[in-house]
Amino acid sequence: MDTTDQIILNILSTNAKASLKTLADACHLSTAAVHLRLKKLEDQGVLTGSQSEINLHQLGYQTQSFIGIYFDRANMYQPVKKALLAIDEVVECYYTTGNFSLLVKVICRDNQHLTEVLSGKLQRIDGVARTETFICLEQSFSRAVKF
Incomplete structure (x- = not known):
């Protein structure tokens, strides 16, 4: 390059x-x-697609959160990841080091919708022991990497 x-x-x-x-x-x-x-x-796989930025607030999605997911067993990454793919509100998923096993970004209409996603979807996945939720109050900035 x-x-x-x-x-x-x-x-x-x-x-x-x-x-x-x-x-x-x-x-x-x-x-x-x-x-x-x-x-x-x-x-070369350097460019893999293109995206348009969508103003989620304009579409009624007011609650953005980051949720740490703890596994009940160490070998649950693949099945939990597969189950998360089926949940539309989960828009990003990271396999991490540290306290939790996965960190996911979740977009919801409001806090009630977030509660439904947490208790009705995420916490029902086999292998998920517990979750820790961080609600985003404001996205201060987002930027691309400079090359």
Whole structure:
């Protein structure tokens, strides 16, 4: 990966919809050359997709939380992970070191919805001993990694 690839990745990390022309102008290349570089980055597995940011509050999802999940047995990672994939409100899942085994990000309409997800879904998964919930009051910032 060279400086030109880094420029492309930095632009795309802040604007996934950046046009080939925008990328080409920033790199001082033709759009065809940028297209080839994008293809190469995709083939290498560096670029794996693109996303649009959605304002969840505008859609009625007011409660964001992080939930630490404790296993009742050490070998429960795979089955618990599979069960979590079936819960739409769980949008991110991390296998961690530290006090809990998994850390998940959960998006809900409100606290009542969160309660339903916790008691009706998460805590009923075989292998989950207990959970610890942290409700996010405000997301201070989110940023892409600079290359």
